[in-house]
Amino acid sequence: MSTAVSPLAPKSQPKMPAIEGVRIATAEAGIKYKNRTDLLVMAFDEGTQVAGVFTRSKCPSAPVDFCRQNLPDGKARMLVVNSGNANAFTGKKGRETTDMTAQAAAKASGCRPGDVFLASTGVIGEPLDAGRFSHLIADMTRRAEPGLWKEAGQAIMTTDTYPKYATATVRLGDADVTINGIAKGAGMVAPDMATMLSFIATDAPIAAGVLQDMLSKGVGKSFNSVTVDSDTSTSDTLLLFATGAAGRRGAPEISEPNDARLAQFRRALNRILKNLALQVVRDGEGARKQVEVTVTGAKSARSAKRIALAIANSPLVKTAVAGEDANWGRVVMAVGKAGEPADRDLLSIWFGDNRLAHNGERDPDYSEAATSAYMKRDEIVIRADIGIGRGKATVWTCDLTKEYVAINGDYRS
Amino acid sequence: MSTAVSPLAPKSQPKMPAIEGVRIATAEAGIKYKNRTDLLVMAFDEGTQVAGVFTRSKCPSAPVDFCRQNLPDGKARMLVVNSGNANAFTGKKGRETTDMTAQAAAKASGCRPGDVFLASTGVIGEPLDAGRFSHLIADMTRRAEPGLWKEAGQAIMTTDTYPKYATATVRLGDADVTINGIAKGAGMVAPDMATMLSFIATDAPIAAGVLQDMLSKGVGKSFNSVTVDSDTSTSDTLLLFATGAAGRRGAPEISEPNDARLAQFRRALNRILKNLALQVVRDGEGARKQVEVTVTGAKSARSAKRIALAIANSPLVKTAVAGEDANWGRVVMAVGKAGEPADRDLLSIWFGDNRLAHNGERDPDYSEAATSAYMKRDEIVIRADIGIGRGKATVWTCDLTKEYVAINGDYRS
Numbered sequence: 001m002s003t004a005v006s007p008l009a010p011k012s013q014p015k016m017p018a019i020e021g022v023r024i025a026t027a028e029a030g031i032k033y034k035n036r037t038d039l040l041v042m043a044f045d046e047g048t049q050v051a052g053v054f055t056r057s058k059c060p061s062a063p064v065d066f067c068r069q070n071l072p073d074g075k076a077r078m079l080v081v082n083s084g085n086a087n088a089f090t091g092k093k094g095r096e097t098t099d100m101t102a103q104a105a106a107k108a109s110g111c112r113p114g115d116v117f118l119a120s121t122g123v124i125g126e127p128l129d130a131g132r133f134s135h136l137i138a139d140m141t142r143r144a145e146p147g148l149w150k151e152a153g154q155a156i157m158t159t160d161t162y163p164k165y166a167t168a169t170v171r172l173g174d175a176d177v178t179i180n181g182i183a184k185g186a187g188m189v190a191p192d193m194a195t196m197l198s199f200i201a202t203d204a205p206i207a208a209g210v211l212q213d214m215l216s217k218g219v220g221k222s223f224n225s226v227t228v229d230s231d232t233s234t235s236d237t238l239l240l241f242a243t244g245a246a247g248r249r250g251a252p253e254i255s256e257p258n259d260a261r262l263a264q265f266r267r268a269l270n271r272i273l274k275n276l277a278l279q280v281v282r283d284g285e286g287a288r289k290q291v292e293v294t295v296t297g298a299k300s301a302r303s304a305k306r307i308a309l310a311i312a313n314s315p316l317v318k319t320a321v322a323g324e325d326a327n328w329g330r331v332v333m334a335v336g337k338a339g340e341p342a343d344r345d346l347l348s349i350w351f352g353d354n355r356l357a358h359n360g361e362r363d364p365d366y367s368e369a370a371t372s373a374y375m376k377r378d379e380i381v382i383r384a385d386i387g388i389g390r391g392k393a394t395v396w397t398c399d400l401t402k403e404y405v406a407i408n409g410d411y412r413s
Numbered sequence: 414m415s416t417a418v419s420p421l422a423p424k425s426q427p428k429m430p431a432i433e434g435v436r437i438a439t440a441e442a443g444i445k446y447k448n449r450t451d452l453l454v455m456a457f458d459e460g461t462q463v464a465g466v467f468t469r470s471k472c473p474s475a476p477v478d479f480c481r482q483n484l485p486d487g488k489a490r491m492l493v494v495n496s497g498n499a500n501a502f503t504g505k506k507g508r509e510t511t512d513m514t515a516q517a518a519a520k521a522s523g524c525r526p527g528d529v530f531l532a533s534t535g536v537i538g539e540p541l542d543a544g545r546f547s548h549l550i551a552d553m554t555r556r557a558e559p560g561l562w563k564e565a566g567q568a569i570m571t572t573d574t575y576p577k578y579a580t581a582t583v584r585l586g587d588a589d590v591t592i593n594g595i596a597k598g599a600g601m602v603a604p605d606m607a608t609m610l611s612f613i614a615t616d617a618p619i620a621a622g623v624l625q626d627m628l629s630k631g632v633g634k635s636f637n638s639v640t641v642d643s644d645t646s647t648s649d650t651l652l653l654f655a656t657g658a659a660g661r662r663g664a665p666e667i668s669e670p671n672d673a674r675l676a677q678f679r680r681a682l683n684r685i686l687k688n689l690a691l692q693v694v695r696d697g698e699g700a701r702k703q704v705e706v707t708v709t710g711a712k713s714a715r716s717a718k719r720i721a722l723a724i725a726n727s728p729l730v731k732t733a734v735a736g737e738d739a740n741w742g743r744v745v746m747a748v749g750k751a752g753e754p755a756d757r758d759l760l761s762i763w764f765g766d767n768r769l770a771h772n773g774e775r776d777p778d779y780s781e782a783a784t785s786a787y788m789k790r791d792e793i794v795i796r797a798d799i800g801i802g803r804g805k806a807t808v809w810t811c812d813l814t815k816e817y818v819a820i821n822g823d824y825r826s
Contacts, residue, residue, distance in 0.1 A: 059749030059757040089745045089757065091774030124742025125775050229728040231743075232750035315642040315728070315813075316821055323822030329537025330644075332502045336472030337645035344472040344502065361504025362538050400728075401822070402815040408729055409736030409814070 008282035008290055008378060008398075009162040016149035016167050019180050020203040021045035021243025023144035026155040029133035032084030032122055037155040039133050041140040042079040042199070043109050048243045050076035050117065051211035053219050055236035062087045062094030063118040064235060066102065070114050074208025076241055077111035079199060080118050080137060083158050083184070087120040087128040088234040097130040104134035108141035119197050119237045121158055121184060153182040156197055159407075160185045164198075164279040168268040173261055175251035177204040181272045185280040196223065198238045198276055204265060205244035205253045213257040214266055215240050222273035225305070225395040227312050228284040229404070240269075281396045286403030290396065291321055294383045298391035303340040305393035310338035311382060318400035321380055326371040328356040335384055346387030351380065421695035421703055421791060421811075422575040429562035429580050432593050433616040434458035434656025436557035439568040442546035445497025445535055450568040452546050454553040455492040455612070456522050461656045463489035463530065464624035466632050468649035475500045475507030476531040477648060479515065483527050487621025489654055490524035492612060493531050493550060496571050496597070500533040500541040501647040510543040517547035521554035532610050532650045534571055534597060566595040569610055572820075573598045577692040581681040586674055588664035590617035594685045598693035609636065611651045611689055617678060618657035618666045626670040627679055628653050635686035638718070638808045640725050641697040642817070653682075694809045699816030703809065704734055707796045711804035716753040718806035723751035724795060731813035734793055739784040741769040748797055759800030764793065 022044055026037040052071050054064050080101055087094050102113040120128060153163035164183040169176050183198035215238065223238060247253060254262055282290050293312045298304035311317055311334040320327035328349045335342055345360030354371045355363045374380075380399075435457055439450040465484050467477050493514055500507050515526040533541060566576035577596040582589050596611035628651065636651060660666060667675055695703050706725045711717035724730055727747040733740035741762045748755055758773030767784045768776045787793075793812075 055749075056752075057746070057749030058751070058753070058755040059745050059760065086742075089742060089760075089770065089774060091758065091772065093774065124745055125770065127775070231727050231729045231746060234746055234749055314644050315817070316644045319818050319821035322818065325822070329499075329502060332472050332537055333470070333644060333647055336468075336470030336647055338471070339469070340471070342471040345504065347472065347502075357502065357538060359504065361502060361506065362540070400818060402818045404728070405732050405735065405813060405815045405818055408732035409738070 005161045006283045006287055008287060010279065014165055014167050016165055016180055017169070017178055018146035019178055019201045019243065020146070020245035021048060022201050022241070023146055024148035024152050025140035025144040026148065026151045027136050027140055029082065029136060031082055031128070031132055037151065038083045039136060040081040040152050040155040041137060041144060042152065042201070043141050043144050044077050044241055045243050045245060046077065048076045048241055049074055049206060049208040049211055051208055051215045051240045053215055053238045055233055057232055057234045059089060059234050061120060061235040062090055062098045063120045064237060066098040067117050067237060067239070070117060073114055075115050076117055077115040078105040078109050078117070079239065080105050080116065081120070081156050081197065082133060083121050083156055085120060085122040085126055085128040086124050086235050088124040090125065090127050093127045097128050100130035101134050104137045108138040117239055119235070121156065121197055121235055124234060149180055149182065156182065156184045158184060160283050162283060164276055164283070166272040166275040168272055170264040170268045172204050172246065172265050173250065173252040175246050175249045177202055177246045177251055177265065179268055179272055181276050183276040183280055185283045196233065196236045196280055198223070200239070200272065201241040201243065203243050203246040205247035205251055206242045207255040210254055210257045210262070211240050211242055214269055218270050218273045222270065222277040226277045226281045227309060227395065227397050228281065278396060281398050284398035285407045286401040287398030288378070288401055289321055289399040290379045291398060292379070292381045292394060292396050294381070294392070294394045295386065296383065296392045297385040297387045297389060299341045299389040300391040301393055302391070304391040305395065307335055307338040307340050307342070307384065307386065308393045308395040310334045311384065312395050312397035315400055318397065322399035322401045324375040326351050326356065326368070326375050331382060331384055332357065335386070341388060342386050343388055348385040348387065350383040351375065418574045419696045419700055421700060423692065427578055427580050429578055429593055430582070430591055431559035432591055432614045432656065433559070433658035434461060435614050435654070436559055437561035437565050438553035438557040439561065439564045440549050440553055442495065442549060444495055444545055450564065451496045452549060453494040453565050453568040454518070454550055454557060455565070455614070456554050456557050457490050457654055458656050458658060459490065461489045461654055462487055462619060462621040462624055464621055464628045464653045466628055466651045468646055470645055470647045472502060472647050474533060474648040475503060475511045476533045477650060479511040480530050480650060480652070483530060486527055488528050489530055490528040491518040491522050491530070492652065493518050493529065494569050494610065495533050495546060496535055496569055498533060498535040498539055498541040499537050499648050501537040503538065503540050506540045510541050513543035514547050517550045521551040530652055532648070534569065534610055534648055537647060562593055562595065569595065569597045571597060573696050575696060577689055577696070579685040579688040581685055583677040583681045585617050585659065585678050586663065586665040588659050588662045590615055590659045590664055590678065592681055592685055594689050596689040596693055598696045609646065609649045609693055611636070613652070613685065614654040614656065616656050616659040618660035618664055619655045620668040623667055623670050623675070624653050624655055627682055631683050631686045635683065635690040639690045639694045640722060640808065640810050641694065691809060694811050697811035698820045699814040700811030701791070701814055702734055702812040703792045704811060705792070705794045705807060705809050707794070707805070707807045708799065709796065709805045710798040710800045710802060712754045712802040713804040714806055715804070717804040718808065719753050720748055720751040720755070720797065720799065721806045721808040723747045724797065725808045725810035728813055731810065735812035735814045737788040739764055739769065739781070739788050744795060744797055745770065748799070754801060755799050756801055761798040761800065763796040764788065
């Protein structure tokens with residue numbers, strides 16, 4: 001297994017400012033990893049609002065169940081995240097672990113267990129003993145401080161090759177508000193899955209219902225439009241916290257999703273979601289190339305997205321990209337297998353600006369040399385126009401390399 | 414790219430008897446491959462009945478279109494198959510090629526083009542020039558002889574590592590009838606796809622409608638229950654021919670699907686379909702292990718099959734098998750992502766006879782040593798009991814190895 005950083009890693013990491021109302025601590029609990037942090041606590045000021053989006057798996061982890069149960073209240077005071085063990089498919093013991101962790105967190109911050117949010121990532125099916133780390137939470141909460149976003153991003157990594165950060169500061173009314181986000185990837189060399197965790201916080205005073213509206217809409221074109229290997233984790237968790245601290249500096253309280261003053265904030269949040277989602281793809285297991293797949297001319301946007309995912313998840317398309325082979329016939333195959341309305345004789349395909357196929361056959365002006373040169377890039381854009389409607393969608397993935405197989409075949413035991 | 418024969422190849426090949434009413438010839442047309450046969454002609458006696466099943470791709474190849482057009486008549490006199498070029502996504506030229514080939518075949522055997530069936534396998538999107546091989550068909554038809562089934566199986570290979578044969582002789586009424594089948598696999602190192610072609614012939618006097626009924630039902634538990642990489646070819650073609658020659662030896666003419674005299678024949682045909690389908694899986698690209706996935710206790714048989722395919726197509730499950738890693742957490746993940754009714758806390762999972770998970774958590778009696786030993790076998794059986802109903806399905810796949818990536822990434826140009 002390679003420990004080298006992905007060649008697609010960002011050239012530099014953003015400087016993450018503090019978010020008023022958020023204090024952070026990390027610790028080495030030794031859950032699985034040695035000599036690195038694997039436990040994260042975020043403590044939020046009273047009044048913090050929260051929204052969340054979770055895996056659609058029918059076999060969700062215990063922390064996902066726990067968060068879903070607490071989310072309707074819309075209030076958060078503590079987030080506890082561990083890496084190294086997913087606490088998934090752990091039955092009754094799994095629920096005991098989430099309860100014990102939440103009780104320790106609630107006691108540490110003087111809140112209710114219902115105000116605690118949890119996430120775990122790592123191996124599936126191994127019992128996670130809360131006794132290994134819950135005793136650390138009180139001390140972590142005492143020593144937590146606002147500036148530790150960098151450390152937070154590191155503590156939640158499993159075998160990501162780089163931590164994932166994004167930040168933006170925008171105007172809300174007459175005040176500056178900041179949004180920080182961290183993520184860990186589907187790019188894991190982790191034992192059992194392609195878990196995506198992401199935590200975003202802002203000091204903007206925005207009600208939980210509005211946060212949920214923005215987050216639910218925002219994931220469609222970001223986290224729900226990326227795929228590494230079509231495998232959905234038991235543990236995917238995306239949480240958005242708003243402390244409201246900027247209210248003291250004059251930021252207006254937002255309680256309606258259609259409040260026009262939200263426009264800048266919403267755009268910035270969507271940029272952060274997309275930025276983090278793409279960082280996840282670019283750290284896909286064994287990834288050497290980012291692949292953007294756009295489908296146009298489909299019967300509907302929903303149909304376009306299904307076709308785009310059929311292309312993005314096709315092992316034959318992904319191995320062709322890995323091999324720098326402009327094998328557009330495999331895109332034809334993937335369009336054909338998607339099960340969505342399509343007409344072979346109206347189909348056109350581009351790799352970058354190179355149109356390879358048009359009206360159901362090879363483009364007569366297609367240049368093998370130009371396309372082969374294009375395939376050597378580390379960001380490949382595939383476009384398929386279905387030619388029957390106006391539906392459009394874009395998804396992102398990475399190539400499928402021998403390293404993916406090595407990472408996922410050689411691990412665990 | 415390795416040229417070694419799959420370690421899962423049959424230890425020996427069956428001796429293929431002649432089928433009365435079928436004459437075979439092969440030739441080296443040099444369409445793509447050198448120094449090997451790449452063209453197959455089967456000539457059938459007058460009165461031969463035919464049935465077929467084709468890819469569900471929305472972008473089918475020109476020969477698939479051509480066969481679909483001729484199938485309703487139920488009559489066949491000629492089959493022409495080439496390897497090296499799929500004649501898929503070749504637009505108007507593709508149709509010209511099928512027309513020209515069919516005319517040459519019709520002229521050679523004195524039949525109508527409507528009695529000709531065609532299949533092509535190889536690269537997608539490259540025009541296939543019928544002029545390269547159609548002139549060979551007349552001579553091939555003249556010299557065709559009944560005993561060349563071995564040669565037929567070889568001529569249709571692309572980069573299969575072994576030819577695929579199956580045969581059976583059973584009683585129909587008071588006569589012996591024989592069924593022969595050949596296939597080429599999804600196990601191709603071929604340029605563009607995982608095309609499955611299979612051609613089956615019998616001397617039994619069975620009407621086209623009855624053949625179609627048996628074939629359509631038979632594929633459900635054979636060819637439509639195998640998957641190598643979830644990618645569906647533009648060209649999948651399965652044809653069943655019945656010459657009726659055994660009628661002269663006293664075999665009864667069968668014209669109703671529910672004719673009780675068909676029972677033995679139907680069972681033999683189903684065995685041949687399953688045998689050939691499994692040979693395809695065992696020659697999956699880069700395959701080192703056969704994986705049988707059985708799902709029980711699902712809401713319905715349809716739901717069970719969807720869950721079984723989610724497991725069988727999961728790159729994380731397939732790489733774990735390649736790595737001989739009893740990583741049952743990935744089976745939990747795959748059940749969870751299938752989108753079918755499931756209850757995590759009722760789920761049980763076995764690898765072979767080793768129950769790993771039960772009632773939503775790791776089986777307390779699970780033996781890592783026993784299961785690890787089991788994973789070293791070359792035939793792995795995964796079973797998941799969903800625990801909510803009586804739906805059941807079995808599918809077959811192979812593992813996902815670095816060689817799959819090498820085969821599919823390093824090819825074409």
